[in-house]
Every structure is written in structure tokens, then in C-alpha cells.
Amino acid sequence: MNSSRHGSVGAWAKRCYFASRAAIEAVLRPYDLGATQWYVLYQLAHDGPTMQRDLLRTLQVERATLSAVVGTLVRKGLVEQVPDRVDQRQKLLRMTAAGTKLWDELPDLALIHKAAFDGIDDAAIATAIRVLQIATERLDNLSRKGTDA
Numbered sequence: 066m067n068s069s070r071h072g073s074v075g076a077w078a079k080r081c082y083f084a085s086r087a088a089i090e091a092v093l094r095p096y097d098l099g100a101t102q103w104y105v106l107y108q109l110a111h112d113g114p115t116m117q118r119d120l121l122r123t124l125q126v127e128r129a130t131l132s133a134v135v136g137t138l139v140r141k142g143l144v145e146q147v148p149d150r151v152d153q154r155q156k157l158l159r160m161t162a163a164g165t166k167l168w169d170e171l172p173d174l175a176l177i178h179k180a181a182f183d184g185i186d187d188a189a190i191a192t193a194i195r196v197l198q199i200a201t202e203r204l205d206n207l208s209r210k211g212t213d214a
Contacts, residue, residue: 078197081181088177096171097141101126101134103174106160109144110168114159116149143167 089100098106104124108115115123121131135158138144143164149155160168182190 074196074200085177085181088180089174092172092174092177096167098167098171099134101130102138103171105131105134105138105158106143106164106168106171109158109160109164114147114157117146117156117158120158138164 086100089103093099093103101124105120108120108123117131117135120135121128124131126134135144135146135156139146141163142161144158145161146156146158149157
């Protein structure tokens with residue numbers, strides 16, 4: 066991983082993401098939850114009942130992925146889908162009593178942030194965030210325009 070193409074900011078951002086994802090999966094495995102399932106529960110625990118379509122934007126996942134994750138959470142009895150009163154095709158998601166109980170038992174995933182960033186200067190972290198935000202915005206703009214712009 067010492068060659069220049071593997072030492073880029075993008076390569077390290079990707080490696081950090083995958084390492085973070087693996088750590089989250091390891092912490093959640095005893096609870097039979099995956100990372101995206103945790104994110105859905107997090108949103109419902111903190112924001113309350115939420116329209117499923119709104120989670121697509123919040124979690125930035127594909128519709129099919131979210132449908133599968135929500136279906137799994139429904140089968141586990143952790144989340145329920147309620148048809149919207151106005152548009153029956155739209156689904157409101159809310160945590161069940163079993164979901165709330167499980168949520169209250171889950172470890173705080175801040176331990177992963179602490180493991181990754183403890184002892185690193187706050188200014189260095191702020192710089193890394195700023196650099197990645199700018200790069201992400203630029204790449205999002207590039208992909209909206211197309212690569213021939």
C-alpha cells in the first residue's frame with residue numbers, strides 16, 4: 066500500500082470507511098444487526114416515526130437496499146411500516162416496543178470514533194473534515210455536470 070496511487074487521500078478515505086464499517090459490524094454482530102439496520106434504528110430513535118422515502122435521502126442508500134433492510138427489521142419485529150393516510154403506497158416507519166428495548170441495550174458506537182480519533186488534535190480532525198467536504202462537493206458537482214464539462 067506504499068505506492069503513490071494507494072497513498073492518495075481518496076484511497077485512505079476509502080480504507081478508513083471500510084475499517085470503520087468493519088468495526089461497526091463487529092460491535093453490532095452480537096445483536097444480530099448490520100450497520101444500515103443500526104442507521105435506520107438510529108434515525109427512528111432520534112427523529113421518531115419517519116417516512117421511508119425520507120430515509121433514502123438521509124441514509125444515501127438505494128431504494129432496493131433500504132427496502133431489504135426495512136423488511137428485515139420488520140420481520141425481526143423491531144420496526145413497523147404503516148401506510149400513509151394520504152398516499153397508501155408511502156410507508157411511515159416507527160420503532161416497535163421491541164425495537165426500543167433493543168436500542169436501549171445497544172452499545173454507544175462513539176467507542177469507534179474514540180478508537181479512531183482519540184489523541185488526534187481537534188484542528189487536524191477539523192482540517193480533514195473540511196478537505197473531505199470540499200472534495201465531496203466538487204465530485205458531486207462534477208458527476209451532476211458529467212465528466213465532459
